[in-house]
Amino acid sequence: MREVQRPLTDWLPITKKEMEMRGWDEVDVVLVSGDAYVDHPAFGAAVIGRILESEGLRVGIIPQPNWQDDLRDFKKFGKPRLFFGVTGGCMDPMVNHYTANKRRRSNDAYTPGGEAGFRPDYATSVYSNILKELYPDVPIMIGGIEASLRRVTHYDYWQDKLLPSIMESSKADILVYGMGEQPLREMVRLAQKGVPLTSMKTIPQTGVMVPADEDLPKNKNWDTFELNSHEDCLQDKLKYASNFKYIEQESNKLHARRLVQQIGNQKLVINPPCYTMTEEEMDQSFDLPYTRLPHPKYKKRGDIPAFEMIKFSINMHRGCFGGCSFCTISAHQGKFIASRSEESILKEVEKVVDMPDFKGYISDLGGPSANMYKMKGKVQSICDKCSSPSCIHPVVCHNLDTSHQPMIDILQKVDANPKVKKAFVGSGIRYDMLVKGYNKLADDSVDRYMEQIITRHVSGRLKVAPEHTSDNTLHIMRKPSFKHFHDFKKKFDRINERHGMKQQLIPYFISSHPGCEEEDMANLAAETKEMGFELEQVQDFTPTPMTVATVIYYAGVHPYTMKPVFTAKSKKEKRAQHQFFFWHQRDKQRGIRHRLQELGRNDLIEKLLTPPKGKSVQHAQGSKLNQAPNSKRKKSSHHASTNAPSKNGRGRKKKTVSGNSKRHSRNK
Template identity: 45%
Template sequence: MSSINSFLPTTKHELKKRSWNQVDVIIITGDAYVDHPSFGAAIIGRLLEKNNFKVAIISQPKWNNINDFTELGAPNLFFAITAGNTDSMVSNYTPNFRPRKKDSYSPGGNVGLRPDRAVIVYANKVKEAYPNTPIIISGIESSLRRFAHYDYWSNRVRKSILADAPADILIYGMGELQTIEIATKLSAGYNISSLSDIDGIVWKCSIKKWKEMNFLEQNKAIELPSYQDVSNDKKKFLKAFKIIHENQNPIMGKVLVQKHPKTIIIQNKPARVLTENELDSLYELPFLRASHPSYDKPVPALEPVKFSITTHRGCIGGCSFCSINAHQGRMIVSRSLKSILNEASSLTKMKDFKGIINGVGGPTSNMYSIKCPKWAKDGPCNNKLCLFPVPCKNLEYDTTKILEMLRELRKIEGVSKVFVGYGIRYDLAVLDENYIKELCEHHISGQLLVAPEHYSEKVTKIMRKPSNDVFESFVEKFNEINKNINKKQFLITYLMSGHPGCTIEDMVNTAEYIHEKNRYTEQVQEFTPTPMTLSTCIYHTGIDPFTGKEVHVPRSNKEKRIQRALLHYKNPRNHQYIYEGLKAAKRLDLVGNSWKCLISRVNKRKK
């Protein structure tokens, strides 16, 4: 076990051990304190430390009083607040609004250690305790709620989180550049109110001051439909979504402005992406890859990533339901091979390392080293996607560097296995059979994760996922290669139910397809609308903002239950729902004893 002094301090006792009376920045997080590069609070904390700032952590504070928030006193510079690695509402509730039974980011998986809407709650407590200390909010909860947004849990459009929380600045995106710039300027004597010119932040000002600044008349900003407009008019909501989407570009993006009842919300253009050297330096910080020793139970979220390596950032996938585009961005930034190998070598020196690196990649494993010649000058395209409906010809996708990295990792003394635990994009993998072959030979632990998400072409089109023929081509190559190398390895497929565009008929067809192809899986996720995704925009409005076409949205609990049940047709407890779905779709031919039937009979549930 590492010495407690090796972690950033969390108590007065730990401050005293460092001979500190006060710190520069206090990070408040809704997650347990885990010093690992997969945890946002740890990355920001270690980066601030590297830049000679004194940093402390308050993790999962009790919010019924201010005691935990005053434990370490006021920081010299600011409080940095995050809900943690996930939105607190997603952490606390299932798509059916039931309290979750487990929180993977809490010790022992215990629930109830973070409040609903954690950023707002924490910020109010800090403001109560230290009304004159600057508050910076960041992390995915803040990032995706930076404008007026549809909130699934209250079924209404909520104001920007910066309008609800008593914070001075919101950092959106990954946040490293902005955090260091803010800390550096505040330590140099700047006032927090003067830091409105930093890329990658959202700030607010009074309506009176905004009029005096004259931004719109000078064509320095684009005005979004106001909070009241997007709340009352779904067409205005669609318009706002499109403008936000089109200005996610760190090179070509514009300043965006949205009026709220008592304040003006201003988003500066996105921060630039990190360079290769900066990304290398970030992941080479002295992470202990452990949870704080004060916990008497393990933090479940650490286990699957403890001995993993992040090789790149960003995602070119553009899936409608995914928030990565709005948070990490659509440009890939990869680490150098040397940096990755150094990290792998450091893993072999850890006492509990068993020789297995269980994950190598980023949001997906096989986007490492991908480039586009347009990114440097123009950023990602607004008028087309990188992979949908087919991979763009401008993409520089060459598996040479991926394969070189994997081969070099296998050579490191003390490393016995290197697995691709993050899953892969099969529409990229299918472009190079040599990549699939090497994957099957060396980097799969018997099962490979892939996410077709659905088998209805109509639904996958709305999801911006590849067509079925691409998936079938990949499956064919995967099975053929495993047969040739005499290995029994399997695909674990992830599917989604209840997504906008999916009708009961579509789900019946998908269940029939799964049955015919022998693709049954337990890995089914029910669609959860989260702020700023295209799928959530469609869920709220019933319209695709880019085509203007109406889209069916499964809204009732019964329809969503039927859709999910159809994918789990082997479970007898689902048969009543499946029967109702088959009846509604006029497909009772799938009830019976023939080979094609999904269920043989319906067991009446006891009342």
């Protein structure tokens, strides 16, 4: 089918010429992003741009500006009337650039052709500092996942040290953390009334810096909690660790305290988060007039891999109440679920099926965890007082409504669309909520949902994330005992047998996670082998800012108990844990045998190194930790080139590479 040509003005302008095509002589706001411009609700810069547009502002976008030449990209729109908005992109640039082994990746899924080298390390700070030099009198607002997760003193794995708030390094005037629609709309409305951005110090879900000797901005509705200073954290790892408990709890409260932290002669002020977005607010964001396509300027440079993966997918909700220790979703999107209306979702389905190259297959109907749509507390007043980081660990909260009926309803309605041949659920599923032995509040809808998913919405493989088999490690991960995964697999197999299907279950696992000993990995390999799994890919734990596991990795203690926790940190320790996954590879077996003998585990030698008897082996994959908001769990490159790409003066390859790689990760 021939592609329908759309006028260039359907996209937000990315050049001065496109601005003039709209009859504008200036813009009100300029957005600077580390990603290519894809006008789609899964890409943050597009969402923010369309929201600003809906508030009556003229918006220009500078995607992936060249930071290594004469900086002409930053000057293309001139001085905006109100402010610059800066984001590093949908992924933290350091996760985007480096593997768990700190090797430079050879691709970037948010760039045309999958090319690497089109954004700097620590992009938000780099962009913001350039703008401060060029336009010192124009306020700068920073946001996105990089700014959000680095809003307070944090451990940076790539420099192996504590860094202060990104507000300090970026010199920005205000930080918006989390999903920024609500604070952004409030700030824009104040700006339209003539209030300077630099005076907006009490907007919820924002952070500002103020002189340490000045009084804090006044807000009689907020209590204030002072964290250990950045300097104290540098001197004492335990003070850094003790901060995290309060940061996580206040981030997850519906009525939170304001956080304050001294950094040198200034104080960082982190205002409480906004209340969870309503269905109407969610619809308002997703129903904006996106083209759902990359800007036409990228056509000759190749596909944008991240877009190709979500091109025909639909995000139904945000947030995750799992609270996994290694995951950043609740820190950025919140633990309370914000869901769209059925009407909004079905409207987007109509847009997808009308796309010229749609072949009848929706790649994903889901969210951060696919089966949390419309889930919330039964009694809201109980949720209003809650500070627990997880609603389902160590047990499923008695106040949580875990009915899967709303998801069954929307899946069936999408199925009924005559233009949809198949709607897949590609997002990871929280299997523990489908096991009645763990989710003791579950009604029969969990059985109907699982039947619906397996028979109608799986493309041969269902992804779930038990993450480990050791109860001690799982407890630190805030995940259920592996015995519940055994129950889930039995249920999965029964449904397949009943329907004469041969779907595969794909479990994800993590090695070298805090709390995991070498023997735990050997036991994991043996137990999964006994279950018929042969693990093809395994992800080493990657410390990312704003997670419990990262605090443990750096400080050596659990931030809630302050008790020591072992973590494999050296390459030797990590390799030792990692090798057990590859019991089926002949060249690894000698080393595995030798190490198990040293550990006195001859019983595991027999379990691991003898051929499986009478069982078909399923190829499974390792867990992927880092993911971009509004995207799904994806393959990650574990063999990225150790060499930087050839450059032409700005970190860009001289030759365009075909963009067929789908290997990238996100923050989860």
